[in-house]
Amino acid sequence: xxxxxxxxxxxxxxxxxxxxxxxxxxxxxxxxxxxxxxxxxxxxxxxxxxxxxxxxxxxxxxxxxxxxxxxxxxxxxxxxxxxxxxxxxxxxxxxxxxxxxxxxxxxxxxxxxxxxxxxxxxxxxxxxxxxxxxxxxxxxxxxxxxxxxxxxxxxxxxxxxxxxxxxxxxxxxxxxxxxxxxxxxxxxxxxxxxxxxxxxxxxxxxxxxxxxxxxxxx
Amino acid sequence: xxxxxxxxxxxxxxxxxxxxxxxxxxxxxxxxxxxxxxxxxxxxxxxxxxxxxxxxxxxxxxxxxxxxxxxxxxxxxxxxxxxxxxxxxxxxxxxxxxxxxxxxxxxxxxxxxxxxxxxxxxxxxxxxxxxxxxxxxxxxxxxxxxxxxxxxxxxxxxxxxxxxxxxxxxxxxxxxxxxxxxxxxxxxxxxxxxxxxxxxxxxxxxxxxxxxxxxxxxxxxxxxxxxxxxxxxxxxxxxxxxxxxxxxxxxxxxxxxxxxxxxxxxxxxxxxxxxxxxxxxxxxxxxxxxxxxxxxxxxxxxxxxxxxxxxxxxxxxxxxxxxxxxxxxxxxxxxxxxxxxxxxxxxxxxxxxxxxxxxxxxxxxxxxxxxxxxxxxxxxxxxxxxxxxxxxxxxxxxxxxxxxxxxxxxxxxxxxxxxxxxxxxxxxxxxxxxxxxxxxxxxxxxxxxxxxxxxxxxxxxxxxxxxxxxxxxxxxxxxxxxxxxxxxxxxxxxxxxxxxxxxxxxxxxxxxxxxxxxxxxxxxxxxxxxxxxxxxxxxxxxxxxxxxxxx
Amino acid sequence: xxxxxxxxxxxxxxxxxxxxxxxxxxxxxxxxxxxxxxxxxxxxxxxxxxxxxxxxxxxxxxxxxxxxxxxxxxxxxxxxxxxxxxxxxxxxxx
Numbered sequence: 001x002x003x004x005x006x007x008x009x010x011x012x013x014x015x016x017x018x019x020x021x022x023x024x025x026x027x028x029x030x031x032x033x034x035x036x037x038x039x040x041x042x043x044x045x046x047x048x049x050x051x052x053x054x055x056x057x058x059x060x061x062x063x064x065x066x067x068x069x070x071x072x073x074x075x076x077x078x079x080x081x082x083x084x085x086x087x088x089x090x091x092x093x094x095x096x097x098x099x100x101x102x103x104x105x106x107x108x109x110x111x112x113x114x115x116x117x118x119x120x121x122x123x124x125x126x127x128x129x130x131x132x133x134x135x136x137x138x139x140x141x142x143x144x145x146x147x148x149x150x151x152x153x154x155x156x157x158x159x160x161x162x163x164x165x166x167x168x169x170x171x172x173x174x175x176x177x178x179x180x181x182x183x184x185x186x187x188x189x190x191x192x193x194x195x196x197x198x199x200x201x202x203x204x205x206x207x208x209x210x211x212x213x214x215x216x217x218x
Numbered sequence: 219x220x221x222x223x224x225x226x227x228x229x230x231x232x233x234x235x236x237x238x239x240x241x242x243x244x245x246x247x248x249x250x251x252x253x254x255x256x257x258x259x260x261x262x263x264x265x266x267x268x269x270x271x272x273x274x275x276x277x278x279x280x281x282x283x284x285x286x287x288x289x290x291x292x293x294x295x296x297x298x299x300x301x302x303x304x305x306x307x308x309x310x311x312x313x314x315x316x317x318x319x320x321x322x323x324x325x326x327x328x329x330x331x332x333x334x335x336x337x338x339x340x341x342x343x344x345x346x347x348x349x350x351x352x353x354x355x356x357x358x359x360x361x362x363x364x365x366x367x368x369x370x371x372x373x374x375x376x377x378x379x380x381x382x383x384x385x386x387x388x389x390x391x392x393x394x395x396x397x398x399x400x401x402x403x404x405x406x407x408x409x410x411x412x413x414x415x416x417x418x419x420x421x422x423x424x425x426x427x428x429x430x431x432x433x434x435x436x437x438x439x440x441x442x443x444x445x446x447x448x449x450x451x452x453x454x455x456x457x458x459x460x461x462x463x464x465x466x467x468x469x470x471x472x473x474x475x476x477x478x479x480x481x482x483x484x485x486x487x488x489x490x491x492x493x494x495x496x497x498x499x500x501x502x503x504x505x506x507x508x509x510x511x512x513x514x515x516x517x518x519x520x521x522x523x524x525x526x527x528x529x530x531x532x533x534x535x536x537x538x539x540x541x542x543x544x545x546x547x548x549x550x551x552x553x554x555x556x557x558x559x560x561x562x563x564x565x566x567x568x569x570x571x572x573x574x575x576x577x578x579x580x581x582x583x584x585x586x587x588x589x590x591x592x593x594x595x596x597x598x599x600x601x602x603x604x605x606x607x608x609x610x611x612x613x614x615x616x617x618x619x620x621x622x623x624x625x626x627x628x629x630x631x632x633x634x635x636x637x638x639x640x641x642x643x644x645x646x647x648x649x650x651x652x653x654x655x656x657x658x659x660x661x662x663x664x665x666x667x668x669x670x671x672x673x674x675x676x677x678x679x680x681x682x683x684x685x686x687x688x689x690x691x692x693x694x695x696x697x698x699x700x701x702x703x704x705x706x707x708x709x710x711x712x713x714x715x716x717x718x719x720x721x722x723x724x725x726x727x728x729x730x731x732x733x734x735x736x737x738x739x740x741x742x743x744x745x746x747x748x749x750x751x752x753x754x755x756x757x758x759x760x761x762x763x764x765x766x767x768x769x
Numbered sequence: 770x771x772x773x774x775x776x777x778x779x780x781x782x783x784x785x786x787x788x789x790x791x792x793x794x795x796x797x798x799x800x801x802x803x804x805x806x807x808x809x810x811x812x813x814x815x816x817x818x819x820x821x822x823x824x825x826x827x828x829x830x831x832x833x834x835x836x837x838x839x840x841x842x843x844x845x846x847x848x849x850x851x852x853x854x855x856x857x858x859x860x861x862x863x
Contacts, residue, residue, distance in 0.1 A: 011340075012335065012336075012744075013329075013334065013335050013336035013337070013338065013340060013413070014338075014413075015749075019412055019413070022412050023338040023339075023408050023409075023411075023412040023413070025831075025835065026407070026408045026411055026412065026834070026835070026838060027338065027339060027404055027405075027408045029835055029838040029839055030404045030407055030408065030438055030838060031404060032839075032842065033438060033439065033838060033839075033841055033842030033845075034400055034404075034438050034439070034441070034442045034842070035442070035842075036842035036843060036845075036846050037439055037440070037442040037443050037842060037845060037846060037849075038442035038443070038445060038446050039446075040442075040443070040845075040846035040849060040850070041442075041443045041446040041447055041450075041476050041479075041849075042446060042450075043846070043850065044472075044475070044476065044849055044850050044853055045450075045461050045472055045476075047850055047853075047854065047857075048469065048472055048853065048854075048857050049461070049469075051854070051857050051858065052469075052857065053467075066795075070791070070795055073791055074788060074791060077784065077787045077788055077791060077817075078784065078788070080784070080787075080821060080825055081780060081781070081783065081784030081787070081825075083825070084775065084780040084783070084784070084824070084825045085777060085780055087774075088774065088775070088776075088777055088780065091774055130459040131457065131458065131459050142466065142467035143467050145459070145466070145467070146461060146466070146467050146468065149459050149460065149461060150461065153450065153453065157446075190827075193825070193826070194826055197821050197822075197825045197826045198826075200821060201817075201818045201821055201822070204814050204817045204818055204821070205811075205814045205818070207794070207814075208794055208798065208810035208811070208813075208814055209810075212794070212795070212798035212810060213807075214806070215798040215799050216798065216799050216800055216801040216802075216806070217801070411834065435841075439841070439842070439845045443849070471856070475853045475856065479849050479853075526845065526848055526849075527848065527852060529852075530852070530855075530856065533856075537860075538856045538860070539855070539856045539857075539858075539859040539860040539862065541855070541859040541862060542852075542855040542856035542859060542860075545852075545855055546852075
C-alpha cells in the first residue's frame with residue numbers, strides 16, 4: 001500500500017492539500033513550457049544557419065569532442081534515473097535513501113559540469129572559442145565560427161541550468177537528511193525531478209545536433 | 219495542525235459576527251505593503267508603478283510632439299529624438315501596456331471573479347512585482363545615463379554593434395521585467411485551472427477571466443523568446459561575436475523573426491485584457507446578458523493562438539521571402555476574424571438593451587469604435603502591396619495607437635472607473651469623470667487621425683524632420699496631444715481625491731453581476747466571508763437586476 | 770495527483786533503455802545515411818525524450834490537463850521553427 005503522498009499542511013489560499021499539489025504540478029509544467037521556448041529560440045538560430053550553411057556546420061561539428069559529449073550524455077541519463085528513484089523514495093517516505101539518492105544525482109550533475117569544464121578548456125586551447133583567437137581549418141571559417149558561437153551559448157545556458165539543478169538537489173538532499181521537511185510532502189522533490197528531467201531532455205537533443213552532424217565522413 | 223488547514227475555519231457560526239476588516243485596513247505599515255502577498259495590495263503596488271511609467275513614456279511623447287510642430291529639427295537633435303521615441307516605445311510597451319490591465323485589474327479581480335481567496339502562488343505574485351520594479355530600475359538607469367536610440371524594436375546589427383548608449387542596460391531591464399510577466403501569467407493560468415469556486419465551471423466564468431487566461435498563455439509562451447533574443451543581442455554587443463551581424467556571417471532577419479515571434483503576440487497581450495474589460499462593461503450598462511458568450515470566449519482563445527502565426531507581417535519589406543510573406547499575410551487576415559466577432563457581439567449586446575451612460579460606458583463605447591478603426595487599418599497593413607507603401611510611415615503609428623491608446627488605454631480607464639468603488643470603497647464624481655472621458659476621446663482622435671493621412675501621404679516615422687507640406691497635419695496632431703494629456707491628468711487628480719473623499723460606494727453601486735460585487739467594498743483580506751457557490755451563468759442582467767438607478 | 774507512480778523496476782528499465790538508445794545514437798552517427806542521419810538522430814532523441822516524459826516525469830500517470838501543458842511548449846516551438854523556416858527555405862526561390 002503506497003504511503004501518504006499528500007502533505008498535512010498546506011497554504012491558506014488552497015482548500016485542501018490535493019488542490020495545492022495539483023496547482024504546484026501545473027505551475028512547474030508551465031515553467032518547463034517557458035523553458036522549452038527559451039531554449040527553443042537558440043534551436044531556431046541553429047536550424048536557420050544549418051539549413052543555409054550545412055557544409056560549414058558539418059565540418060565544425062566534427063571538431064567537437066565527442067568522447068566528452070557522449071560521456072556527459074550518459075552521466076545525465078544516469079542522474080535522471082537516480083532522480084526518478086529519489087522521487088520514488090520520497091513518495092514512500094524513506095528520508096535517508098531519499099537524501100542519499102539526491103546526493104548521488106547532484107554528484108552526477110556536478111560530474112557533468114566538471115567534464116564540461118575540461119571540454120571547454122580543451123576547446124579554448126584548440127582555438128574554438130569565437131572571437132579574436134578563433135581558429136579552425138575549415139573552408140567557411142565564418143560560419144564555422146557561427147556554429148561554435150551557438151555551441152558555446154546554448155551549452156553555456158544549459159550548463160547554467162545544470163548548475164542551478166545541482167545546487168537545488170544538493171540543498172534538498174541536506175534537508176531530507178537533517179529534517180523531516182519531506183515527510184508526507186514529496187511534492188517539492190517531484191517538482192525538482194521534473195526540472196531535472198527537463199534539463200536532461202534538452203541535452204538529449206543538443207548532443208546529436210551539436211556533436212554528430214556528420215561523423216560518418218572523416 | 220499548524221497553519222490554517224480548513225476552508226471553513228474563517229467562517230463564522232454566528233450570522234451576526236462582525237465583518238472582517240478590509241484589505242486596506244488590515245495593517246498600515248510600509249512593510250505590510252512592500253511585503254504583502256495579498257493579490258489586492260499587489261494590484262495597487264502595480265497601479266502606482268505603471269502610472270509612474272505612463273507619465274515617463276508620456277513625457278517622451280510630449281517632447282516628440284513638440285518637436286514635430288515644425289518641419290525642421292529645432293527642438294532636439296536627431297539623436298535625442300531617436301532616444302525619445304525609443305524611450306516612449308520601451309516604457310509604454312513593457313512598463314505600461316503589457317502590465318496594465320493584467321497586473322492591476324487582473325491581480326485584483328481574478329481571484330474574486332472565480333470565488334477564490336487569493337491567486338495560486340501569492341509569494342510568486344509579490345516576486346513578480348519586484349522583478350517588474352527591478353527591470354524598471356534598469357530601464358530608468360539606461361534612460362538617465364543617456365538613453366538608447368535603436369527604437370523599441372532593437373533591430374540588429376545597429377543595436378548589437380553600432381548603437382551608442384546603454385543598450386545592454388535597457389535590454390537587461392526588459393529581460394528582468396519579462397520574467398515578472400511570465401510569473402504573473404503562470405500564476406493566473408494555475409489559479410484559473412485549480413481555484414475556481416464550487417459551481418464555477420469554465421463556461422460560467424466572466425469573459426474578463428477568459429481574456430486574462432488567454433493573455434497569460436501568450437505571456438508564458440512568448441516572453442521567454444524575447445528574453446533569450448535580447449540576451450543574444452546583448453552578447454553580440456558585449457563580445458563582438460554573434461548570430462545577427464552580417465559582417466560575421468549572421469542574419470539580421472533572424473533577430474527580427476525571434477523578436478516579432480514575441481512582439482506580435484505581445485500586442486495581443488496588450489489588447490485581450492482590454493477586450494475582456496469591455497465584455498464586462500457593456501452587459502452591465504446595457505442591462506443585457508452578453509450576446510454570444512461562447513463566441514467571445516472562444517474568440518479570445520482563437521486570437522491568442524492565431525496571434526502566434528502572423529509575426530512576419532512586420533517583416534514584409536525586410537527581404538524576408540515573399541512566399542513567407544504571403545503566408546503571413548493570409549494568416550493576418552484570419553486573425554482579424556475573431557476580433558471582429560467580438561465587435562459584432564458587443565454591438566448585438568447593445569441592441570435592445572437599456573443603455574445608461576455612466577463613465578465606464580463612455581470608455582467601453584469609445585473602445586468599440588476606436589478599436590474597430592484600428593483593427594480595420596490593420597487589414598490595410600496585412601495586405602502585402604499596401605504595406606509596401608505604408609510600412610514605416612505614420613499610417614502604422616496611427617494604426618497601433620488607435621488600438622493601444624484608443625482601445626487599450628480607454629479600456630483600462632473604463633475598468634478603473636468601473637471597479638474603483640470595489641477597490642477603494644468610494645465613488646468618483648461622475649461629472650468630471652465624464653468630462654475627462656470626452657476630453658480623452660476628442661484629444662485622441664485629433665492626435666491620431668491626422669497621422670493616418672500623414673502616413674498615407676508618405677511621412678515616414680522615426681524622423682524628427684519632415685517635408686514642409688506635412689506641417690498642418692502635424693500641428694493638429696500636437697494640438698490633439700495636448701488635449702489628450704489634459705484628459706489623462708484629470709483622472710489622476712479626481713481618482714486620487716475620491717480615494718479619500720469620495721462618496722461611500724457600498725458593495726454593488728452598479729448593480730452588476732459577478733462574484734466580486736457580492737462582497738464588501740473594499741473587500742476583506744480573504745475576499746469573501748464564505749466561499750461562494752455558483753449556480754448561474756454570468757451576466758444575468760434581465761433576470762434579476764432592476765433598472766440601474768443613478769449613482 | 771498521481772494515481773499511480775512508476776515502480777523502481779520501471780525506472781531502472783527506463784534508464785537502461787535510455788542508455789541503450791544513446792549507444793544507438795552514437796552508432797548510427799558513424800553510418801552514412803545521407804540526409805536521413807539527421808532524421809534518425811532526431812527520432813531517437815524524440816524517443817528518449819518521450820521515455821523521460823512518460824516515465825520519469827510521470828506523464829503516463831498524469832491527468833490529461835497535464836499532457837496538454839506538456840505538449841503546448843513543444844507545439845509552440847514547432848510553430849516557431851516551422852513558420853521561420855517558411856522564410857529560410859523559400860528565400861532563394863523567385
